[in-house]
Amino acid sequence: MPAFSLEPEQLAWCAELRRLAAERLAPLAEKGEPGRVNRPLVAELGRLGLLPRLFTSGALDLCLMRESLAHACTEAETALALQGLGAHPVHAHGTPAQRERWLPGVGAGTLVAAFALSEPGAGSDAAALALAAEPDGTDGTGGWRLTGEKAWISNAPEADFYTVFARTTPGAGARGVTAFLVPADRSGLTGAPLDMLSPHPIGTLDFDAVPVTAADVLGEPDRGFRVAMGTLNLFRPSVGAFAVGMARAALDATLVHTGRRDAFGGKLKDLQTVAHEVAEMALRVEAARLMVHAAATAYDEGAPDVPLRSAMAKLLATETAQYVVDRAVQLHGARALRRGHPLEHLYREVRAPRVYEGASEVQRGIIAKELYAALEAGT
Numbered sequence: 001m002p003a004f005s006l007e008p009e010q011l012a013w014c015a016e017l018r019r020l021a022a023e024r025l026a027p028l029a030e031k032g033e034p035g036r037v038n039r040p041l042v043a044e045l046g047r048l049g050l051l052p053r054l055f056t057s058g059a060l061d062l063c064l065m066r067e068s069l070a071h072a073c074t075e076a077e078t079a080l081a082l083q084g085l086g087a088h089p090v091h092a093h094g095t096p097a098q099r100e101r102w103l104p105g106v107g108a109g110t111l112v113a114a115f116a117l118s119e120p121g122a123g124s125d126a127a128a129l130a131l132a133a134e135p136d137g138t139d140g141t142g143g144w145r146l147t148g149e150k151a152w153i154s155n156a157p158e159a160d161f162y163t164v165f166a167r168t169t170p171g172a173g174a175r176g177v178t179a180f181l182v183p184a185d186r187s188g189l190t191g192a193p194l195d196m197l198s199p200h201p202i203g204t205l206d207f208d209a210v211p212v213t214a215a216d217v218l219g220e221p222d223r224g225f226r227v228a229m230g231t232l233n234l235f236r237p238s239v240g241a242f243a244v245g246m247a248r249a250a251l252d253a254t255l256v257h258t259g260r261r262d263a264f265g266g267k268l269k270d271l272q273t274v275a276h277e278v279a280e281m282a283l284r285v286e287a288a289r290l291m292v293h294a295a296a297t298a299y300d301e302g303a304p305d306v307p308l309r310s311a312m313a314k315l316l317a318t319e320t321a322q323y324v325v326d327r328a329v330q331l332h333g334a335r336a337l338r339r340g341h342p343l344e345h346l347y348r349e350v351r352a353p354r355v356y357e358g359a360s361e362v363q364r365g366i367i368a369k370e371l372y373a374a375l376e377a378g379t
Contacts, residue, residue: 010064013064014064017069021068022073024044024048025072026073028044029076032075036201038079039109041076042083045076046107046109051107054083054084054091054107059300062234062238063237063241063296064241066238067242067244067292068245071248074346074349077242078242081239081242082115082154082155082200083113085114086112086113086155086163087106088234088235089179089218089219089227089231090102093227095215113155114153114155114159115231116150116156116163116164116165116182117129119149119151120149129165129166129167131147131148131150131165131166132147132148132170133166133178143213143214144213146166147207149205149207150207153204153205154200154201154202155201156202156203156205157184157192157193158193158203160183161182161184162181164182164205164207165180165227166178166224168224172222174225178217178221179217179227180216181217187211188211189208190205191206196352197348198348199348232357233306233307234299235357236295236310237314238296239314239357240313241292241296242353244292244317246325246350247324247350250328251324253328258274277327284323284324287316289317291309291312291316294313308370308374311358311366311367315360315364319360322354325346328346
């Protein structure tokens, strides 16, 4: 279904990405171990030239990549997205030395990045971060020692470096957080994997007086929350794009199944209740896709309402994907519940995006806050 907002070249590129995902990336994904970083898959994303595009493309291109890859290979989509999420703060806020050291490897798929924001007691309330960055004057560098824990960190504990957000000023809320680039081999840094519902790698990180210096800061001290929110504003619409890609895959599978399946003297699609269900699924997928594209375009154009549009896009798309995948399973029946069925895979994958990078409830809070702020400003 072509979109009025996309050029023919963009549509052709999306089709090529779906082909590459099915033919070159999916076989590598199948060989990977659930819950572990699939380095051959990440390297292939680099060889295909997709990882470097994370730093040269706009938000809309990022959405098109994630949506297209998710349609055929959710593991490839997630691997691409996690590289971008972990390395974008380095690209946007890093020093020339930081960018030169880490970004070429990220683009080539030889270095794995991770975004370490969430903590056991600070998930949706990111301003409540407790990982302590205590001043360290022992070596004369004016650095810090990181002590505490991070949880639910994608690519942990196998990443090569982490964008870590720590509290440098106690009691200052969001204004007292600093972003640090922390190599995985830094002394005192350990981690462990978590066994999660979705198959991509997630783990915890433990910081036992991990040393960091001014050379490891991303952006400015006590201004790390801006680094985090700027990254999330870019990636939230593309989380919606990931969801749209999964929803579209579920819808496509449902169209094929209901068009072929014999039931009650005809095909499933001939039953009005089924036809109406499919129509509702298609309606919601298209609405979510258009909102995602609108939010991404607003980001690329520097519109003032990016936080509002990003929150709306993520909320609508992830909730839509949950609905569409669930209805697809229902219309397929028991076969879709069998381990290894594409919809069984999507059913496990589709749940997490409603939680990470700001849960649906958080997005509703952002939307309301932005609406009232605009009212008060008279815009």
